[in-house]
Ligand SMILES: Nc1nc2c(ncn2[C@@H]2O[C@H](COP(=O)(O)OP(=O)(O)O)[C@@H](O)[C@H]2O)c(=O)[nH]1
């Protein structure tokens with residue numbers, strides 16, 4: 001899962017780390033000069049001090065040095081107060097082991113990361129969000145020199161975690177908590193995104209949780225539309241109601257809900273024909289399906305290959321019917337993470353599942369921690 005993303009990002013982090021470290025080396029050379037001058041001044045001062053005081057100072061510096069070693073990175077990040085009398089040890093660590101990156105340098109340094117994200121079809125807005133996260137953690141913030149890579153990885157992971165922290169829906173609870181059965185899920189999306197196969201997978205998922213599930217073969221537009229759903233229904237052993245090609249999709253779904261009520265089914269999963277924005281008949285039909293059947297959840301199914309077009313695609317549907325949640329399919333065949341990141345950040349809808357293969361069990365519940373792990377972070 002997301003191997004392409006993982007590899008590209010790993011390389012980009014390595015490049016960014018190298019650039020930050022190079023900056024650090026250059027800075028260090030300058031700082032060393034400064035420090036040498038200061039040390040000479042310090043020595044002169046020391047010589048002028050009475051012996052007793054000198055001894056006391058040495059002890060004090062030693063004690064402080066031990067304490068400094070214990071200090072956490074956060075403490076290093078704190079701007080030292082001007083008036084604070086700093087120990088030689090602290091001055092040494094600040095000047096040689098810590099580095100800061102300026103705003104101008106950051107853009108140049110971030111370039112590799114930007115390219116890696118764009119190669120993954122991550123939308124511009126998301127790239128900007130990741131960039132500002134890294135900027136906050138890196139610019140003008142001293143980083144211990146041996147912690148550059150860790151700091152970049154931690155910052156990147158935190159930003160992705162924030163992006164992926166969308167509302168989490170527990171599908172099992174959702175169905176369980178509805179008072180009057182059945183819970184009706186309506187599946188929408190372009191042709192070929194994986195609506196019908198996903199319905200088969202969700203049917204199996206819910207059946208495994210002991211729910212009684214029935215399918216509505218609402219794709220009456222194409223001849224293969226309903227026969228395909230019947231095939232998936234048979235595979236996972238759930239009933240399906242279908243009509244003839246060209247028959248009224250709205251009434252097939254209505255009949256399925258009526259039958260579900262009569263037979264005490266828990267869930268109806270309703271398929272629809274793939275919609276395209278330039279076909280007003282199909283859009284009107286979809287509006288009618290929603291108006292008449294009042295589904296509990298309208299799920300937009302999105303192909304992982306969609307990339308940053310995900311926003312435009314969701315808007316086309318959302319204009320006509322309210323979208324409650326998303327499912328992203330074909331994660332197994334398309335290893336770029338752009339669609340998922342762009343959808344999570346820009347659509348602000350819960351993602352219920354990820355489709356990860358052609359079998360009925362190839363469905364994963366949305367789990368941000370698992371996704372972040374698969375990113376290698
Ligand atoms: N590898 C893979 N193929 C998928 C996935 N979901 C759907 N497909 C395939 O995508 C094609 C279109 O799926 P289908 O359910 O017919 O799409 P629909 O037109 O939206 O109903 C089929 O060949 C499916 O087997 C997935 O998660 N992974």
Ligand SMILES: [Mg+2]
Nearest residue numbers: 195196219225
């Ligand atoms: Mg279909």
